[in-house]
Amino acid sequence: MDWNTIFITTVKASIGLETVVYALAAIGINIQFGYAGLLNFGQAAFLGVAAYGMAVTVATFHLPFWLGIAIGLVATVVLAFLLGIPTLRLRADYLAIVTIAAAEIVRLIFRSVQFSSVFGGSDGRQNFSGDFFAMNPYPPGTYGIGPISFNERVTWVLTVGWVLIAIACGLVYLLMKSPWGRVLKAIREDEDAVRSLGKNVFSYKMQALILGGVIGCLGGFLFALGQASVQPDLFSTEFTFYAYTIVILGGAARVFSPVVGAAIFWVLLVLVGNTLSEAVGAGLLPSLFTVNNIGAVRFMLVGLGLMLLLIFRPQGIFGDKREIALDAR
Amino acid sequence: MRRAVIAFTAFLGGLVFLLSSPAWADGEALKGTLQNQGQPVNGVKISVAAEDGKPVGDATTGADGKWEVPVPKAGRYKVTLDQSTLPSGIALKFQDRATLDVQVYEGSERNVLFALVPAGQEGAAAAQSSSDSPSIWGRVAQLTFEGFNLGLIIALAAMGLSLVFGTTGLTNFAHGELLTFGAMCAYFFNVVLGIPLILAAVISVVIGGAFGYTQDRFFWGRLRRRGSSLVAMMIISIGLALFLRYIFLFFFGGEGAPFADYNAQPGVQVGPISAAPKNFIAMGIELAVLVLVGVALLKTRVGKAARAVADNPALAASSGINVDGVIRIIWTVGGAIAALAGIMLGLSQNVGYQMGFQILLLVFAGVTLGGLGTAFGALVGSIVVGLFIQLSTLVVPTELKTVGALLVLILVMLFRPQGILGRRERIG
Numbered sequence: 001m002d003w004n005t006i007f008i009t010t011v012k013a014s015i016g017l018e019t020v021v022y023a024l025a026a027i028g029i030n031i032q033f034g035y036a037g038l039l040n041f042g043q044a045a046f047l048g049v050a051a052y053g054m055a056v057t058v059a060t061f062h063l064p065f066w067l068g069i070a071i072g073l074v075a076t077v078v079l080a081f082l083l084g085i086p087t088l089r090l091r092a093d094y095l096a097i098v099t100i101a102a103a104e105i106v107r108l109i110f111r112s113v114q115f116s117s118v119f120g121g122s123d124g125r126q127n128f129s130g131d132f133f134a135m136n137p138y139p140p141g142t143y144g145i146g147p148i149s150f151n152e153r154v155t156w157v158l159t160v161g162w163v164l165i166a167i168a169c170g171l172v173y174l175l176m177k178s179p180w181g182r183v184l185k186a187i188r189e190d191e192d193a194v195r196s197l198g199k200n201v202f203s204y205k206m207q208a209l210i211l212g213g214v215i216g217c218l219g220g221f222l223f224a225l226g227q228a229s230v231q232p233d234l235f236s237t238e239f240t241f242y243a244y245t246i247v248i249l250g251g252a253a254r255v256f257s258p259v260v261g262a263a264i265f266w267v268l269l270v271l272v273g274n275t276l277s278e279a280v281g282a283g284l285l286p287s288l289f290t291v292n293n294i295g296a297v298r299f300m301l302v303g304l305g306l307m308l309l310l311i312f313r314p315q316g317i318f319g320d321k322r323e324i325a326l327d328a329r
Numbered sequence: 330m331r332r333a334v335i336a337f338t339a340f341l342g343g344l345v346f347l348l349s350s351p352a353w354a355d356g357e358a359l360k361g362t363l364q365n366q367g368q369p370v371n372g373v374k375i376s377v378a379a380e381d382g383k384p385v386g387d388a389t390t391g392a393d394g395k396w397e398v399p400v401p402k403a404g405r406y407k408v409t410l411d412q413s414t415l416p417s418g419i420a421l422k423f424q425d426r427a428t429l430d431v432q433v434y435e436g437s438e439r440n441v442l443f444a445l446v447p448a449g450q451e452g453a454a455a456a457q458s459s460s461d462s463p464s465i466w467g468r469v470a471q472l473t474f475e476g477f478n479l480g481l482i483i484a485l486a487a488m489g490l491s492l493v494f495g496t497t498g499l500t501n502f503a504h505g506e507l508l509t510f511g512a513m514c515a516y517f518f519n520v521v522l523g524i525p526l527i528l529a530a531v532i533s534v535v536i537g538g539a540f541g542y543t544q545d546r547f548f549w550g551r552l553r554r555r556g557s558s559l560v561a562m563m564i565i566s567i568g569l570a571l572f573l574r575y576i577f578l579f580f581f582g583g584e585g586a587p588f589a590d591y592n593a594q595p596g597v598q599v600g601p602i603s604a605a606p607k608n609f610i611a612m613g614i615e616l617a618v619l620v621l622v623g624v625a626l627l628k629t630r631v632g633k634a635a636r637a638v639a640d641n642p643a644l645a646a647s648s649g650i651n652v653d654g655v656i657r658i659i660w661t662v663g664g665a666i667a668a669l670a671g672i673m674l675g676l677s678q679n680v681g682y683q684m685g686f687q688i689l690l691l692v693f694a695g696v697t698l699g700g701l702g703t704a705f706g707a708l709v710g711s712i713v714v715g716l717f718i719q720l721s722t723l724v725v726p727t728e729l730k731t732v733g734a735l736l737v738l739i740l741v742m743l744f745r746p747q748g749i750l751g752r753r754e755r756i757g
Contacts, residue, residue, distance in 0.1 A: 039563075087742055094742060096563065101693070102735070296575040304568070306571065
């Protein structure tokens with residue numbers, strides 16, 4: 001058992017690319033689910049259309065990088081409208097089914113052979129991150145403390161990522177203290193009461209859906225740039241489920257809980273994964289466990305964790321039991 | 330440091346591998362049957378090349394006229410029939426179509442048809458452009474048949490889902506795993522233990538029912554009594570679905586596999602439809618089960634009670650119906666018919682750990698189209714969805730047929746959210 005490696009990879013996972021991406025996706029879900037009570041199970045699609053919007057603009061049509069970002073953002077907002085208009089007037093579980101279906105539609109179109117000249121099929125798109133890394137202010141080298149360090153490219157991606165997370169958290173904090181945020185929380189608690197006060201509930205829900213989608217889509221950009229490629233299967237429905245696990249783990253309707261939740265989630269996932277694979281390598285586990293199937297064990301634990309959290313501690317680590325949307329309608 | 334990087338890369342690689350879903354069935358291939366006036370033509374050489382002209386493989390048709398060339402991945406391929414190997418007296422109908430350019434989609438086998446005629450009757454391709462497919466009505470009939478086949482499987486799954494929703498309000502995202510569970514059980518008995526598939530299926534359906542009963546007795550029932558909210562239970566069902574799916578992956582592995590029996594049945598021709606006999610028998614069983622469940626819902630005391638509970642649990646309870654008992658029966662029957670649906674699905678595709686999840690969205694589409702919470706609505710909606718998926722391949726590529734069905738789901742939400750047989754007040 002190489003505890004040193006396990007320790008280093010685990011610490012790196014706590015601030016790594018996955019944590020950043022999932023934190024941004026989870027902040028978006030926290031606005032939608034935590035504050036507004038909307039069950040958007042299609043967050044992966046929001047990240048997907050943003051990442052593909054940028055990647056396709058740059059890699060397929062050879063247009064400028066910033067135009068790609070703009071197109072990604074526009075695509076996210078359009079998707080939010082498309083999903084929101086039919087479902088936001090209906091009960092919570094309809095939105096869940098429609099968004100999950102939409103996310104599958106988006107993924108299937110991205111990976112289809114039919115459109116592979118645009119989206120690149122199941123191989124996705126590469127060669128679009130040049131302009132982003134050309135802006136990298138860090139000279140080549142490694143940055144960090146001792147063995148816990150990243151090269152200049154990863155450092156640049158992580159810097160941008162954590163700055164975006166800070167901005168997003170600040171925005172959520174200010175918004176939720178504002179009258180707008182109070183209306184949103186009121187909608188979560190009792191939609192009819194808010195409507196009786198003359199507020200346009202549909203419009204507020206739509207704004208929450210768009211805002212959550214846009215914050216999530218920043219994660220999509222970073223996911224694509226950090227890996228310098230996009231693949232359709234990165235944006236499967238499981239992505240959304242993990243992001244929900246993160247929100248519930250941290251505690252819904254708290255500003256920082258998605259970030260802390262993402263860090264804890266990835267630390268646990270990497271720790272369990274590496275420990276198991278080291279244990280298999282050292283022959284410490286029964287022969288039922290092999291290098292090929294221990295990956296599944298980690299995600300079994302995710303599912304188990306999600307169930308246990310909701311049954312025994314629905315408010316997560318930091319949440320307030322009175323402030324969670326689980327009793328919505 | 331170096332090892333850390335390697336470990337981390339390996340971890341990321343593993344993650345990408347895990348997150349990426351395998352295709353429906355593995356192994357893309359090109360295949361076909363050469364026939365001249367209904368008689369198989371053997372000994373004809375057919376070669377396949379990639380788009381850039383690199384040869385992929387070749388095959389010679391057997392005594393039944395069949396040939397098959399596996400290809401490495403989805404993409405466009407050139408299929409060439411070597412005309413010098415055609416028996417004398419037989420010629421290609423269109424001389425300029427000895428090489429066909431075809432598209433192979435992810436995970437599917439592509440049928441390639443060469444039209445043959447007695448020598449001397451060949452014509453130019455321009456004369457009849459749709460020559461490589463049977464008549465359009467033949468295709469419609471074939472696709473309608475396949476649509477019913479799929480629709481009945483969806484309907485079996487949808488019945489349970491819809492009744493559970495109607496009686497408990499739970500949108501159960503783990504319902505797909507009930508299908509996978511049934512298929513996995515049957516696979517275990519059939520392939521690992523060597524029990525004939527029919528017996529294995531019967532055992533699996535019983536175990537599936539027991540699984541449904543256990544889930545309600547020890548899990549969902551307890552949660553209901555604790556007063557867990559519906560949204561919480563919905564997310565719990567997602568957790569349960571993930572948990573079960575990765576247990577299946579752990580024991581079964583990521584590759585799909587067929588049952589041991591009824592694998593390679595030669596197709597039979599019934600009117601315009603050609604299908605393996607197992608499909609007809611499977612459809613018969615599915616129809617029989619659906620009719621049985623439907624009659625039970627309409628005629629038996631338990632069925633009437635179930636519909637009453639689905640209508641209004643509080644009122645049903647106050648009129649003396651044992652609501653928890655009824656719900657438990659629904660879970661048991663729902664689990665059993667879901668297991669049957671899984672076995673039927675495994676019979677028409679392969680058994681794989683994601684099969685249930687992949688069809689779950691179609692089940693939701695069927696249930697929503699019919700009206701959430703109504704048993705007969707689910708039946709009608711599912712068959713419409715199945716038909717729509719297969720018939721849509723007339724105009725959209727096969728790989729995108731699911732997209733059409735899911736789009737319909739969204740459109741139904743827009744224009745008639747209560748579904749075909751649903752009632753307005755449910756959607757509020």
